Amino acid sequence: MATPKHHMNPFVRFLTITLTIITAVVVYAFAFERTDIDLKPVKDEQRRTQLIRIVRGLARPDLIAHNEVVTFHLVDVMTPCPPGGFTPTPPDTTGPYLEMFPSCALPGSEVTVRGFNFDPGEEGPLSFIPPSGVTLGTATIVAGDDGSFSRTYRLPDRPDETVQQLRFTTRERTGGWTWSETAQDSWDKIIETLMLALVATTLGTAVAIPLSFLSARNLMRTIRSPLSSVALFVIGLPVGILVGRQVGRWVTDTGEGIGDSLPILLGGAAAIVIALGWLLRVTMPEEDDAPPTPWMKAGRWGIGAVVALGGLFAIGFLGRALLEIGLDLEDALGPLGFLGGFVRVFGDLLTTFLTVVAAIVTGTAFALLGSRAGHLVKQKLPDAAAGLARFVLGGMAVAVLAATLGGAVQWLYQLDATSNARATTAGGFLLALVGGVLAGRRARKWISMGWGLVGTVLRLVIGVAGTLAGLFAGIGLGMLADFAVGTLFAASGTLWAPALLGAALGVVGVYFARGWDQLPSGMAAYYFARTFFNVIRSVEPLVMAIVFVVWVGVGPFAGAIALALHTTASLAKLYSEQVESIMEGPIEAVTATGATRLQSIVYAVVPQIVPPYIAFTLYRWDINVRMSTIIGFAGGGGIGFLLQQNINLLLYRAAAVQMLAIAIVVGTLDFVSARIRERIV
């Protein structure tokens, strides 16, 4: 308990402290070196002036524009003088006017410019205007007490045969003010930013909430499943996704065949929803007192499938109806047309994602059904049959995994037939080698330890023989695989070869995993989800924005997708850590009543995590507003785009407006979220 410091030898203590300080100094010196810390530019007068200019610009945000009358006072100039000389049109001397002597001169020569009848002290820029209309050689002029001035002016080196002009610009404030153009643009863009962040946050939250339960250790740790269940899950998922995709396409095509008239679409959707609601109400009991028979269970799955299919049709109809309604509303609503636009985009979303939704739902359903069936295999089949099923299912599952992996590899790296064959050869070789080594190890166990030296030598020989056998078998298998891929599966070597290999590996794996009755499937899902989040989270939203800009074009949509993806990953992590810190007691109590896992999450977990979830979501909105400024730099829309432009153009007063807007929004969000949290917690 007592810290040993009190008893430490004073000299040792002194030495430790000195060493620590020296180490710290050395580390810091290195850090200075690597950070290029150098005070020379800091003292440079010119750089300092520039810094001051920027700071002063930032301190005066370009918010307000005064109402003013701008007057151009012009005088004709010729440079160089035309052959016959040049006589300008005489100015109107009743008001303020300019004169130039001489009225023509060589480019680059000095002339005298005089002005009369101005207001005393009137000020403004004097510029040379070539035919292109730009302003050159600007000088500042101030009228004297009598309203006149006279000054020398060097003509820019712009020879031209036509008449050019000198321009003196005066501005007179007429009282009153308006928001500057910058302020108006910034307002526009900060609203865009807020909405972008809102969409990204809500989308991200919606996806992150269910995922956060998957990545909560305390919920997943207790989930264990028999091997057959895991295997059928793994097989069911991709099969379900493929089936779902087909069903989704079929529903889309069939739906389109029915017609485009609005009453049919809307009526169809309503009729389906009502019919399905009735079906559910009639067939699903409010409470079940007796255990359902297998037939009843099958019937329920069947009704579930019918409802899902009907639901897909309803979504398709509704999506297309909304598409039409939205288009009409956009025209009819005028300034509120964006509401119509929302309806249209929502309808478009429903129809576009119908197939994706069908694939995900069917995939999940097949996987869950498979998992259930796997439990039954273990419970109901006799041991011998269940053991056989384990091998078959395990092999199939790993085959499906390997084929999926192979498909992904093919899609990403676009291997040709030769590389396909080479990969297969290598795979076969490795597999056989592993098999040989393992077989050798097993064979060694048969020789009892009592045989002394003979036994040791025998064991060694058998081990080496196994390895060698594996080596030769590998070469043979590799050649066979090479032949097979080259001739039988020429085009799909990355699909069939991994599948076969996977099946073999799966069977071997099942053989070695026979002691494992309950696989930690929950923790597997946990690590899978965690890894996925960590990968997504470590990609900066800026990089994601660049990718999405390529996909959906420059603008806030790209930024919203990028931020939504990043939000999903980081919120899922934060949420799951909240789930991990809840009280376990209520979960125990609800589980003890006979609730399902899903019910215990809804009744015992969700009420506990509502306040932190809301707090994190609001905080994430705040982060997304700030991040969207960076996203804007990469073309992801929002106020960042404007800010970056102004900084690049050295318009610091304009940039200051955008920085101010961001600060105000972030501050307001902070205040609002604090108030909401107070209410809820």
Added chain:
Amino acid sequence: MLKVEHLTKIYEGGVLALDDVSFEVPSGQFMAVIGLSGSGKSTLLRCINRLIEPTAGTITWDGEDLTKAHQEDLRRIRRRIGMVFQNFNLVHRSRVITNVLAGRLGYVNPALSLFNRFPDKDVAKAIAQLERVGLSDKARSRADELSGGQQQRVGIARALMQDPQMILADEPVASLDPVLAHGIMQYLEDINDKDGVTVLCSLHFLDLVHRYADRVIALNEGRLVFEGAPTELDDAVFKSIYGKDAERVG
């Protein structure tokens, strides 16, 4: 009839929590489980409804082997076994009525219950149970607004919602003062008497055992060291349960 045979539980890490425990509880009996903290009382109760998976042994209840039951069957068994906890284990941020209705989750349609929809008869039943424990006026309050004794009464109402045939009570009164403790124990006694529900209740205070229990079993370091009527708990037995140096406080 609940029949526990050779029940053994070894936790991950090798801790032996229950060591070959066998006993029987006839239906309708009020049985107390006593023993020091850490003697395996909680583990024993949780093995019966499989909140904790036993390592070996069988538990038979009305002819059904609980240790062999799979998912669906286990849920059906659990819904007939109410459980009351030392720390009440209410969901603090939910209303009292929701906490009570949660006792019905094993019976209702899982899909509907996800949207917090319960059949009308269950809602009526929940209010009736709250009336039985004298808390009908608190139905709309948040659970954490209630005092400890009130929370435990909600816990009992939740267990009653299950129409239980057995109640496992894990130190139901250890967090309460003596007056409240008798109040809670009287509810359990009432349920045992009037509804004929079997009660397995772990307890710390021997006067509560004498007052309420029909029979007692005692655990010491995971082993069953005593089984008999509360009146048989003399000083010798007491020292065998709680150690040579222990003194009776009540």
